[in-house]
Amino acid sequence: MNTRFQPLFAPEGTGGQPDQLRRMVEQMATGQPAVDESEYLLPVGRYWDVDMHRAEMDILYRRHPQALCRTSILAQSGSCLVHDLTGMPILLVRDKAGDIRAFLNVCRHRGMRLVEEEGVCRKSTLVCPYHNWMYGLDGKLVDVPKRELGFPNIRIDDIELAELPCQEAHGFIWVLLDREAKLDLSANLGEIGADLDWFDLKGHVQFAQATSEVPANWKMILDGFFEGYHVQRLHKATLAPFFTDDDVVFDQLGLNVRTAIARQRLADSGDVVDSPEGVRERLTFTYWLFPGTLLVVSPDYINAFTFHPQGPDHTTVIDTMLVAHAPQNDEEAGRWQRSFDLIHYNVFEKEDFGTAAKEQMGLRSGANEHLIAGRFERGLRITHSQIDDVLRAGGFDPGDLAGRQLAEGG
Numbered sequence: 001m002n003t004r005f006q007p008l009f010a011p012e013g014t015g016g017q018p019d020q021l022r023r024m025v026e027q028m029a030t031g032q033p034a035v036d037e038s039e040y041l042l043p044v045g046r047y048w049d050v051d052m053h054r055a056e057m058d059i060l061y062r063r064h065p066q067a068l069c070r071t072s073i074l075a076q077s078g079s080c081l082v083h084d085l086t087g088m089p090i091l092l093v094r095d096k097a098g099d100i101r102a103f104l105n106v107c108r109h110r111g112m113r114l115v116e117e118e119g120v121c122r123k124s125t126l127v128c129p130y131h132n133w134m135y136g137l138d139g140k141l142v143d144v145p146k147r148e149l150g151f152p153n154i155r156i157d158d159i160e161l162a163e164l165p166c167q168e169a170h171g172f173i174w175v176l177l178d179r180e181a182k183l184d185l186s187a188n189l190g191e192i193g194a195d196l197d198w199f200d201l202k203g204h205v206q207f208a209q210a211t212s213e214v215p216a217n218w219k220m221i222l223d224g225f226f227e228g229y230h231v232q233r234l235h236k237a238t239l240a241p242f243f244t245d246d247d248v249v250f251d252q253l254g255l256n257v258r259t260a261i262a263r264q265r266l267a268d269s270g271d272v273v274d275s276p277e278g279v280r281e282r283l284t285f286t287y288w289l290f291p292g293t294l295l296v297v298s299p300d301y302i303n304a305f306t307f308h309p310q311g312p313d314h315t316t317v318i319d320t321m322l323v324a325h326a327p328q329n330d331e332e333a334g335r336w337q338r339s340f341d342l343i344h345y346n347v348f349e350k351e352d353f354g355t356a357a358k359e360q361m362g363l364r365s366g367a368n369e370h371l372i373a374g375r376f377e378r379g380l381r382i383t384h385s386q387i388d389d390v391l392r393a394g395g396f397d398p399g400d401l402a403g404r405q406l407a408e409g410g
């Protein structure tokens, strides 16, 4: 037993932390991180194939909730935000009753884009610029100029904006692109919801945000978050001193995956730790919320990533840095800004996303038929087999493009 992990959590039932976090530490404490039976092969076509990309958009992204923004940026009734990155023209609105609505930003008259402003704006009604049909914040049509002459057969009460399922949870606005489906985020999150409560994701405050246009498939970017192998190597000038090399555990929970990597601080931890802050100083958790949301829980901040695939080899990534409270003074604001500059621009954008883009460049050269995930890079096996399973269940068979274990015959 590797005793350095033993004191990390208070005895069962006394510390308040979710039991599953304890389980991960217990797994680390064995000193023998789980490895897969064999290497896992990822055919290179799965990172560019157009049919697979379409199936992913339809079966993964359209049918599972996506976190579009923090609820706090639409706190006031009448706040509106246009969001176009999912492939659907979405208009988020806080209505008069205080509820968040996700409409298609499309006028019911002749289809004009209803709200055109970029960024958050305030409105008391939604008026189409083309012929001025007017909608309430609840999406109902309330006025049509020259209605008696032009539209005698249309019942105004029957017309409203098309609406998508939408829910506020853990401080985010989640939207489902499938209008017919039901959104039940707690069912999607499963037991991860308890972790997010424990880390008080809802109480965190948006400190900074940046958008990266990455010329790579979204799975190529995801891969970099699901192995600890590169941390001491690719990030040797930035993150490496803060982490250990091989203390990584993975936990598959429904469609989602949680992984934790031990920080150096863990090595000299002799205390019982039963607070979220204490745990965050010793372990860095990454949550993959299927399919396109990723949370990295660092000691001082949480990076929330949303992936928006724009094509097989182009992904828009939004990185939102969340902190426990609004900065109390200039010193704190300056420290967090320096952290964001380091972690977002140097680590994530330059090192991680930059690497994904360079891998993508090499894919079509024919040099590799497949990428190889090592036995300890099992996060890739877990995430990719999860993707393949959901695609199959949704009616798309990845065929030759499916990931597979080397031992199965390659």
Ligand code: FES
Pocket: 107, 108, 109, 110, 111, 112, 128, 129, 130, 131, 132, 133
């Ligand atoms: S298209 Fe909107 S009012 Fe005509």
Ligand SMILES: [Fe+2]
Pocket: 224, 225, 230, 231, 235, 352
């Ligand atoms: Fe990385």
